[in-house]
Amino acid sequence: MNENLxxxxxxxxxxxxxxxxxxxLFPSLLFPSSNRLINNRLVSLQQWALQLMSKQMMSIHNTKxxxxxxxxxxxxxxxxxxxxxxxLPHSFTPTTQLSMNxxxxxxxxxxxxxxxxxxxxxxSLAHFLPQGTPTPLIPMLVIIETISLFIQPMAxxxxxxxxxxxxxxxxxxxxxxxLALTSISPTxxxxxxxxxxxxxxxxxxxxxxxxxxxxxxxxxxxxxxx
Amino acid sequence: xxxxxxxxxxxxxxxxxxxxxxxILMRDFTPSGIAGAFQRGYYRYYNKYVNVKKGSIAGLxxxxxxxxxxxxxxxxxxxxxxxxxxxxxxxxSPDRVGLVHRLI
Numbered sequence: 001m002n003e004n005l006x007x008x009x010x011x012x013x014x015x016x017x018x019x020x021x022x023x024x025l026f027p028s029l030l031f032p033s034s035n036r037l038i039n040n041r042l043v044s045l046q047q048w049a050l051q052l053m054s055k056q057m058m059s060i061h062n063t064k065x066x067x068x069x070x071x072x073x074x075x076x077x078x079x080x081x082x083x084x085x086x087x088l089p090h091s092f093t094p095t096t097q098l099s100m101n102x103x104x105x106x107x108x109x110x111x112x113x114x115x116x117x118x119x120x121x122x123x124s125l126a127h128f129l130p131q132g133t134p135t136p137l138i139p140m141l142v143i144i145e146t147i148s149l150f151i152q153p154m155a156x157x158x159x160x161x162x163x164x165x166x167x168x169x170x171x172x173x174x175x176x177x178x179l180a181l182t183s184i185s186p187t188x189x190x191x192x193x194x195x196x197x198x199x200x201x202x203x204x205x206x207x208x209x210x211x212x213x214x215x216x217x218x219x220x221x222x223x224x225x226x
Numbered sequence: 227x228x229x230x231x232x233x234x235x236x237x238x239x240x241x242x243x244x245x246x247x248x249x250i251l252m253r254d255f256t257p258s259g260i261a262g263a264f265q266r267g268y269y270r271y272y273n274k275y276v277n278v279k280k281g282s283i284a285g286l287x288x289x290x291x292x293x294x295x296x297x298x299x300x301x302x303x304x305x306x307x308x309x310x311x312x313x314x315x316x317x318x319s320p321d322r323v324g325l326v327h328r329l330i
Contacts, residue, residue, distance in 0.1 A: 004308065007304055012301075029289070032272060040278060040279070041281045042286065085290075089294055090294060090297040090298045090301055091293065
């Protein structure tokens with residue numbers, strides 16, 4: 001059962017060629033660039049969405065933090081489009097691979113933290129000790145805060161991987177169950193099918209929400225450090 | 227009958243069947259040539275279906291449908307093997323055989 005369940009998550013290769021590179025690059029085809037004032041419908045929709053997201057997410061930052069706008073907007077577009085494309089039948093979702101999510105989370109988190117340490121050293125170090133702690137608790141609390149700092153990139157990556165993988169697995173399992181039940185009891189199969197529809201709607205929402213959460217947390221880490 | 231336009235500059239649909247092998251051999255297979263071919267193809271599709279005044283959902287849907295089809299072709303082998311296993315164990319996928327036996 002194990003082998004059958006996870007075959008849709010192995011990296012796609014064809015004749016030894018890494019097809020996965022093409023799959024990761026595919027969403028870029030869906031976001032055409034344009035240097036006109038008035039564009040076609042696709043580009044106008046994307047520009048509207050981008051403006052909405054950037055205003056909502058970057059308004060809390062100061063000037064220094066707002067230099068990260070391009071990075072964070074590309075991030076949310078990439079994760080959102082990759083997750084949504086993964087909901088198409090038979091497609092491969094790169095964000096189910098922990099390696100890729102770690103590759104996104106660690107550099108972004110490290111960039112924010114190192115910026116904080118270089119430019120506001122005292123304030124960054126002060127984050128390790130919350131205000132008003134009783135004196136005997138200080139050593140333990142510093143250790144706990146250090147651990148919580150280093151857990152942040154791991155949590156970012158694992159959260160995204162686990163959410164998307166779990167969603168895909170659930171869809172696969174419930175779909176298989178529906179198929180198996182049609183020959184045994186059509187009523188139960190109908191109920192299972194309704195569950196599948198609801199789950200797919202949930203997965204669309206999760207795809208976009210996870211992108212948002214990832215980017216929001218990176219921007220929060222940035223806000224702490226600029 | 228001799229062609230008036232030189233063979234190298236004809237587009238594919240204007241090449242006669244007998245001239246096809248020599249046309250293919252004359253194409254530019256360098257990396258920049260292949261990149262140019264992809265770029266021309268992309269802009270042909272984009273300007274016809276997306277970059278128009280009243281573009282519809284069809285422009286995007288055709289791309290997504292082609293993506294689904296290509297992914298299906300990629301995973302055809304595994305899918306056909308799992309279907310074979312399914313029919314071999316009587317209409318139920320092999321990892322669910324135990325479940326079905328218990329339900330009956």
